[in-house]
Amino acid sequence: MKNYLKFLAAAVIVFASCDNDKSETIEVSKTTIGKHIERLASDDFMGRKPFTKGEVITVNYLKDEFEKLGLLPGNGDSFYQDVPMVEITGTPSENMVIAGKKGTFNLKALKDFVATTNKVEEHVSLKNSELVFAGYGIVAPEYGWNDYEGIDWKGKTAVVLINDPGFKSGDSTLFKGNEMTYYGRWTYKYEEAARQGAAGLIIIHDTEPASYGWNVIESGWSGARLIIESDAPQLNVESWISGESAAKMFDASTMKGKDYKKMAREKGFKPVPLALNVSVDIKNKIKKDVSKNVVAMIPGTDRKDEYIIYSAHWDHFGIGKPIDGDSIYNGAVDNASGTAGLLAIAEAFKKGKAPKRSIVFMAVTGEEQGLLGSAYYAAYPIFNPKKTVANINIDALDSPGKMKDLTITGFGQSEMDEYAEEAALQQNRYIIPDPVAEKGYFFRSDHFNFAKIGIPALYASGSYEGFDKSIEEIKAYNAFYEHNKYHQPSDEYDAATTELSGVQLDLQLFFNVGSKLANEDYFPKWYDGSEFKAARE
Template identity: 70%
Template sequence: MKIHLLTLSFTLLLFSCKTETKEKNDIPNVEETTIGKHIEKLASDDFLGRMPFTEGETKTVNYLKEEFSKLGLLPGNGDRFFQDVPMVEITGAPSDKMTITGSKIPIDLKYFDDFVALTQKIKPEVNLEESELVFAGYGIVAPEYGWNDYEGIDWKGKTAVVLVNDPGFKSNDSTLFKGNAMTYYGRWTYKFEEAARQGAAGVLIIHETEPASYGWNVVQSSWSGARMNLESNLPTTDVQGWISKESAEKIFETSSIDTKNYNELAKQKNFKATPLNLKISVQIKNTIKKDISKNVVALLPGTDQKDEYIIYSAHWDHLGVGHPVNNDSIYNGAVDNASGTACLLAIAEAFKKGKPQKRSIVFIAVTAEEQGLLGSAYYAENPIFNPKKTVANINMDAIESPGPMKDLTITGFGHSEMDNYAKVVAEKQGRYIIPDPDAEKGYFFRSDHFNFAKIGIPALYASGSYEDFDHGIEFVKKMKTEYSNNKYHQPADEYIAGVTALGGIQFDAQLLFEIGLQLSNETYFPKWYPTSEFKAARNN
């Protein structure tokens, strides 16, 4: 055994010496074999990539219901394990070409290679017919920063071309938005929402791998085929889409925009939206399906404080069957997020092995995270359990490591006292706490804890992702890069028995279990820090 693990064992031994044997025995283990069994099942080809509205969903939600039932958990939504989530599925078929006119030679962008496009309009067909193109910088309206990329333009009938991320990206300037840490203004969801609020007919995000934090292949896999939305009366543009950086530069070359410095121009506070004197034409034909997907909700009732709740969450869905890559068309989603869903079941098993808890524990496997956090958004709008009585949310998404990790990386560190609960258990495991070192990638806005936070519930999203006890920092960095480049949202995200590392996943799951265990037997409600934007929602 290597010295790192000996050190860890000694740390744990010291802790146990200071703790009564009875107390130690009261803390069950989250079982590694349970985690492996569920990942293997959920990520198998039999589950067809777990896409909502498909046979894969039916198999997945029924499997989760059965497993929660076997553990003796109660239905979490009255007498049902399911919370119905009405959604609209739109399968868009864009025209083969997106045509840009107005220059001497028209530019034809090729679908999938150069652009992807879709619509949230519930119509059989939508068109942008010679819609004027306007470069709108980062596409942000942020009064608190004195920022308005849309000012001075009548946007009716026009299409905004915008950059991904926000002006603080790579600026090393803490006064420019939040510096290198992405704000919500940097997320694609915000870009689409704001363009619609401005009355634009279309919006195109310029993809760049570093500020987006994923490659063009992820855009292709995530934004082609069927897309889902909650039914809503909120405004939406006719067309939303992405164009490659190379395509954007072709467009800029025929306009007055400086192709080498457009990013820097957009970072200036005095930036003004710039008409490109070009027009765009593209058509999308839609197949529309309205159906009901399901959140799976299970309840372990508390004793003395059964009307107070700790919610564990993980999304069960992935991308289903899609564009073939290396002759494989099933997007199994072993890491994303069979891993988190398996931990949900394994943590439920650990709670059942222990003594009854004072507070109630809720386990929610949410749908359609990959479509824009839709299942958790629906729950936030239609909560089953009173948010004011919900103590905390502990979210699990894409848990992967080569082995037990020396760090615990907290995404959204500094928002709430959940950091302190995590620190106590991490130190017990011989680990240290760090904020997300990749805060510029906006992970805080990219998983379901965000929707719980938005309604005031202190949320923890944490896992080991920086330094492995045995393999160090560089090895983990290499592993994460390989996953991001070759497996994230690709058919290659598969479970391989005997190869997929489970020890690190179990180590994280044990930590998250023990945090919930502590919360479930006390009377205190963790608080948001005064500087967090989510504090107001808790206090209202």
């Protein structure tokens, strides 16, 4: 917090000394933004889920709109990049059965647990699989950490905590302190358990370190799921259980009365057999199909083989579990806002002089299922990553008005921070690092996959302090969205009540940053110490 306040003070000083010489710029249209959010978030698009009629409507709409603006196909003569995926509609057994010397008890599907699989098989199960508490489920040699050490994991199921040991530890040297590392993400935990040879993994849900409630688990881990087939090891069962269910489990185990959270945070922790077994079945319907990334471009005039990529995911959750009588997950903020932003920024570029470098607009699929569309692009890039100057990712823009701040997720990673700061100062704004870095947002949107192949990425938005709203008011606004709309059918668009001035300001900044990059010959660099620098070099 001290470092954060020092940085904030420095930003304000820089702002105060700025002569406010604002260069003339083309305006990103608020009308265009609103028009496209309203269409993309309408019931007609059926929640924009891949492999549904909603996908067909969405990708056709985006292709048509890019064509109307005069953009060219971004993948040869096509506006699409095919992304082969597998849809697994899993139906878990009604009960997850936990058995031990003290007896047997059942956890109820959705209420107490969710269970899925990435195995492309019609039936998977855990049958009396031994449960072992594996702390945070992390193997991190650079931190001298191995939660799986000393056990043959074949046939066993690991039980782990969400996030990483640094969270709320009060120790800034433990991992990255309160800032979540990739080791804290649920995706990593399933990957690592599979590498260790386990049969299953159960993540214990806890709202604060997860940064979302059990309702998000219910909606996000039920119904059809999408994956990209891989030769990597896979678990039979990937599961979450509620905190209340975990307490019941530990009370019946060898860990009764022990502070398992404190134990897991201690360096040198070793896995603990719980003297319990778990059984659960999943029956799967499997469908193999092809989803699509939508790719459009404006060719550069001088250096057309150098690229700036704007990205946003077009997908959401489609039609799912009804909440308050509504089953369409419209995803207005997440991420009709970002997808509309691509179209509005593309329109702004077409109003001006053609850029010297090529500008690519990429609406990717499958973000809600694990960043699948961008992961596929990273594995099979259309444009040479070494010639890709930068990525500007747009995801879930929302604010009650114009924001003073530009909060940068992943601040301190690359020189993209400096481009963002220059553009922010031109708008009389300041930049800050993500004040809730413990939520791991850097790993939760598509810029992460561009970063992994060495492309410096900017992921930012105004989300901390408004010009007309206090920090506390913005905090309450964000909390309301997170608790009442995030990944729920209530994330809808109302043209009469939705305030777009803050969204427009952010998109204008992204346009300004991209325009500067597109008309110079410099390649932004990763800072020393960034884990992504090696991939670039």
